[in-house]
Ligand SMILES: CC(=O)N[C@H]1[C@@H](OP(=O)(O)OP(=O)(O)OC[C@H]2O[C@@H](n3ccc(=O)[nH]c3=O)[C@H](O)[C@@H]2O)O[C@H](CO)[C@@H](O)[C@@H]1O
């Protein structure tokens with residue numbers, strides 16, 4: 160077993176957490192949640208099998224494996240080695256009922272459009288899941304697919320999409336650099352007829368790694384410094400062998416956990432380049448880190464933490480998924496911190512539980528501490544003002560979303576007393592063996608309810 164003993168929590172599981180101890184020790188991060196499932200989808204574009212390495216055991220990998228199997232691909236996952244093999248030789252359409260059952264589980268199914276249109280000419284895509292941190296429309300995806308020549312129709316529990324005449328290269332400009340829509344473009348364009356140009360593309364490291372995978376498969380893709388991606392469509396792609404980049408969101412979550420609990424955590428597998436922006440902020444808040452050949456040590460050096468003003472943004476800005484765990488550490492910083500969330504309009508719901516534990520966080524609809532963002536005219540509370548330091552004490556908490564959930568765990572671990580935490584299965588979407596890892600760092604966590612069959 161990789162870390163401390165793996166114990167899986169099921170839907171409905173409840174944890175009891177005793178706080179007030181620094182988290183110290185070592186954890187390992189494997190491949191990125193925001194890359195691995197997409198590389199799995201890319202395997203469908205090939206005629207031959209693919210092998211993905213450094214694959215973490217998280218719920219999103221299971222969900223995409225199920226989707227691939229439903230479409231006739233074979234998927235074989237060696238959890239211990241982190242090796243996933245996908246053979247797309249016999250791709251076929253599943254029944255509408257089987258696809259309907261996939262509705263609401265993750266955001267990845269929308270990325271099956273391009274590969275399935277190339278393989279089958281038609282696809283049923285279930286309604287998406289993912290974190291409820293904003294409206295999360297898919298209008299860019301659908302306009303893009305239509306501009307490739309696809310026809311889209313709304314059906315019960317999802318959409319039906321078809322391309323009777325195949326996909327043709329296109330020119331598209333994104334009004335906002337959406338990660339998912341950029342990936343949609345890549346996965347659709349690589350086998351489309353002719354050239355495709357995407358302006359205003361997202362350039363997150365996970366997207367660059369997807370481009371690495373597609374290039375290994377035989378695709379021709381260039382990325383310019385002005386966010387323009389150009390793709391020359393090819394008729395055939397082959398399988399790939401690839402090692403996923405590490406999960407920079409999980410790594411930053413452990414860093415924030417070290418800071419919030421006054422601890423010292425060595426994150427094996429974390430790398431510096433994709434975390435530059437996070438590391439700058441971590442240092443400004445008062446955290447220390449050391450970059451080693453196989454990981455990064457994050458620790459609280461003692462003394463006061465410093466408040467700061469921060470704005471989330473697309474890469475290379477401060478990532479929105481880093482925001483929630485860091486806010487817990489900011490409750491322990493001296494002074495007033497301001498966090499302006501510019502990617503999602505509703506990502507501060509998790510602060511209600513932190514306030515219940517003793518934090519002093521107020522949320523506002525105004526764009527505070529930075530430039531006006533897309534949400535300036537809406538009434539969404541997307542800026543937070545955090546007054547610190549405030550001692551936290553244990554409470555009963557229900558986890559709202561993935562990162563908010565991990566933040567609640569960090570808060571419970573830095574609080575005095577005991578917390579009861581519901582909805583913890585949500586965390587499995589993005590954190591491998593999180594209970595085992597936390598216990599390995601000295602956390603006192605008990606599973607007090609874990610309903611079988613849920
Ligand atoms: C599985 C995965 O990789 N999830 C990540 C991905 O989500 P995801 O790909 O869903 O995020 P996007 O970059 O697409 O979304 C960013 C913003 O664009 C908006 N938008 C997006 C698409 C669209 O068609 N219309 C539209 O308005 C969204 O509502 C949101 O406000 O990138 C986000 C931004 O780094 C991360 O927080 C998520 O962890």
Ligand SMILES: C=C(OP(=O)(O)O)C(=O)O
Pocket residue numbers: 192265266288289290480561562589
């Ligand atoms: C928002 C996130 O994920 P998803 O897009 O899968 O909901 C996240 O990983 O923080």
